[in-house]
Amino acid sequence: MELVELGKAQLERLQWQLRRCFKDSEFYRGKFKKAGVNPQDIRSLDDMENVPFVTKQELRDEQIEFPPFGRYVVSPQRDWAELHPSTGTTGVPVNTIWSHNDVNNISNWTARTMWQFGVRPGDIVQNGFSYGLWVAGMSTHYACREIGCFVIPIGAGLTERQIDYFVNPGSTVLLGTPSFALYLAERMREKGISPENLSLRLGCFGGEGGTEIPSTRKKIERGLGIEAFDYYGLAEIGPTISSECKEKRGLHWCEDHLFIEVIDPETRKRCAEGDIGVLVITHLTKEATPMIRYWTNDYARLNLARCPCGRTHARSEGGILGRADDMIIYKGAKFYPVQVEKVVRSFEELGDEFRIEMTTDESRGTDVCTVVAEVLDRKTDDKMLEGKLKKRLKEELLVTPAIRLEPFGALERTTFKAKRIEDRRKKQ
Numbered sequence: 226m227e228l229v230e231l232g233k234a235q236l237e238r239l240q241w242q243l244r245r246c247f248k249d250s251e252f253y254r255g256k257f258k259k260a261g262v263n264p265q266d267i268r269s270l271d272d273m274e275n276v277p278f279v280t281k282q283e284l285r286d287e288q289i290e291f292p293p294f295g296r297y298v299v300s301p302q303r304d305w306a307e308l309h310p311s312t313g314t315t316g317v318p319v320n321t322i323w324s325h326n327d328v329n330n331i332s333n334w335t336a337r338t339m340w341q342f343g344v345r346p347g348d349i350v351q352n353g354f355s356y357g358l359w360v361a362g363m364s365t366h367y368a369c370r371e372i373g374c375f376v377i378p379i380g381a382g383l384t385e386r387q388i389d390y391f392v393n394p395g396s397t398v399l400l401g402t403p404s405f406a407l408y409l410a411e412r413m414r415e416k417g418i419s420p421e422n423l424s425l426r427l428g429c430f431g432g433e434g435g436t437e438i439p440s441t442r443k444k445i446e447r448g449l450g451i452e453a454f455d456y457y458g459l460a461e462i463g464p465t466i467s468s469e470c471k472e473k474r475g476l477h478w479c480e481d482h483l484f485i486e487v488i489d490p491e492t493r494k495r496c497a498e499g500d501i502g503v504l505v506i507t508h509l510t511k512e513a514t515p516m517i518r519y520w521t522n523d524y525a526r527l528n529l530a531r532c533p534c535g536r537t538h539a540r541s542e543g544g545i546l547g548r549a550d551d552m553i554i555y556k557g558a559k560f561y562p563v564q565v566e567k568v569v570r571s572f573e574e575l576g577d578e579f580r581i582e583m584t585t586d587e588s589r590g591t592d593v594c595t596v597v598a599e600v601l602d603r604k605t606d607d608k609m610l611e612g613k614l615k616k617r618l619k620e621e622l623l624v625t626p627a628i629r630l631e632p633f634g635a636l637e638r639t640t641f642k643a644k645r646i647e648d649r650r651k652k653q
């Protein structure tokens with residue numbers, strides 16, 4: 226779609242969405258009134274800057290006050306199809322609902338993201354995304370039907386069986402989290418199965434960061450003998466709402482279903498094109514639990530130029546650049562686990578797993594940050610490796626963490642989302 230046409234469609238859908246939220250949701254009506262916004266005043270996409278943001282904490286508070294779903298549910302119950310609460314490890318899960326039309330739209334945009342990275346009718350899709358309450362398993366399953374693929378609905382887990390299916394019937398596409406992909410590659414290596422003998426050709430990985438980091442992507446590609454792509458979604462907005470295309474020049478957004486903004490967290494105004502800020506997303510078509518200017522806490526940038534693949538929908542180059550929730554503050558420096566990951570995975574001598582441990586130095590009462598990594602070969606000179614790792618981490622993080630090297634296999638593996646920060650600090 227040409228950009229002018231796309232903008233027109235977005236505005237039309239946005240006005241529809243704002244009107245129905247104002248009319249049928251006490252939550253939104255209250256917010257809009259407090260901010261002095263009437264849906265009739267939103268006459269352009271730029272006018273959206275006057276509409277207040279929605280945060281996850283607000284949704285939680287709303288649910289507690291008005292159980293079980295809060296007053297941000299807009300569709301009547303007869304239209305509801307599925308319940309998908311968020312899977313965050315902290316706090317009360319936020320409930321989101323898909324209406325029957327929402328299921329159709331989600332299946333459709335997910336099929337589009339899968340087509341984008343190269344899935345075609347007849348592909349054997351091994352769906353390693355978790356099924357059930359989590360959003361990505363269901364959406365990719367429905368999308369396989371839209372495209373006409375043979376799907377193996379295995380979900381996350383059953384590692385040995387996953388590898389069996391690579392061999393027979395010979396899956397061609399793998400979906401899952403990047404940690405799980407790396408774990409499968411590790412198990413294949415241990416079992417002596419060479420990726421060259423498999424039919425597997427594509428993989429798309431999301432649910433957590435990783436694929437956007439070149440060293441991690443390369444490890445997945447080499448370990449499984451595939452071309453790997455990045456996926457992004459979040460429970461409150463929807464699964465699999467963006468993926469890379471064959472050009473790998475960033476995550477393409479489904480802009481006919483979502484209105485994407487990048488906001489400066491300090492000024493709360495829109496960033497200039499290309500500048501890094503917080504992703505703020507508005508549902509243009511979602512019926513049941515629409516989000517208006519949802520503050521994702523994830524950092525990205527936006528490129529509005531047409532992609533060499535021909536698509537006009539905006540892209541976020543480099544994928545998700547950081548997650549505010551994961552930020553570590555240590556000795557005055559701020560950094561993200563993805564930065565540690567980038568360094569650890571650039572070392573040939575180290576395995577893919579790592580941990581960031583936060584503890585308390587009891588004699589001084591200060592924080593200690595330790596990066597734990599696994600050494601692949603027992604004969605490696607640990608002291609020298611430790612020195613090199615420390616130096617590279619200092620360059621990347623602007624602060625020097627402590628290092629602990631463990632033998633390969635010492636850290637727990639995960640089939641779902643990896644939890645790589647262990648906070649064991651003494652609370653005051």
Ligand SMILES: [Zn+2]
Nearest residue numbers: 470532534536
């Ligand atoms: Zn593209």
